[in-house]
Amino acid sequence: MLMLTPTAIEAVRTLTSAEGTPEGSGLRIFATENAxxxxxxxxxxPAEQDKVLDADGSRIFMDEQAAAFLDDKILDTGLDPEGQGAFVLAQQDQTP
Structure with a gap:
């Protein structure tokens, strides 16, 4: 299952609670048309077939393809090459 860092949880909460955003909104992650x-x-x-992840007050909606891809990932935040805030994916630690 996709894991979120505390900073990613806060970023999702901030995005989905902006003024004018309906109660219960979430960050939807989906595969592009060509996957x-x-x-x-x-x-x-969420869309009808989306998987929903609730993490400490942040909601993530994932279509089936995105959910399968993200199953062993961690969502974090960082800076892109231009210094702007961005979401970053990392592999979950697989050691027992």
Whole structure:
């Protein structure tokens, strides 16, 4: 299952609680049309087949392809090459 760091949880909460965003909104992660990448968007509600992850007040909606890809990942935050805030994926530690 996708794991979120505390900073990612806070970033999702901030994005989904912005003024004008409906109660219960979440960050939707979905495969692009050609399934070669994933995309992010704030959504009012999950799509019909989405898996929903609730993490300390932040909600993540994932389509089936994204959920399968993210199953062994950690969502964190960091800075992109231009110094802007961004989400970052890392592999979960697989050691027992």
């Amino acid at each position: 070669e990448a994933i995309a992010l968007a704030v959504a009012e509600a």
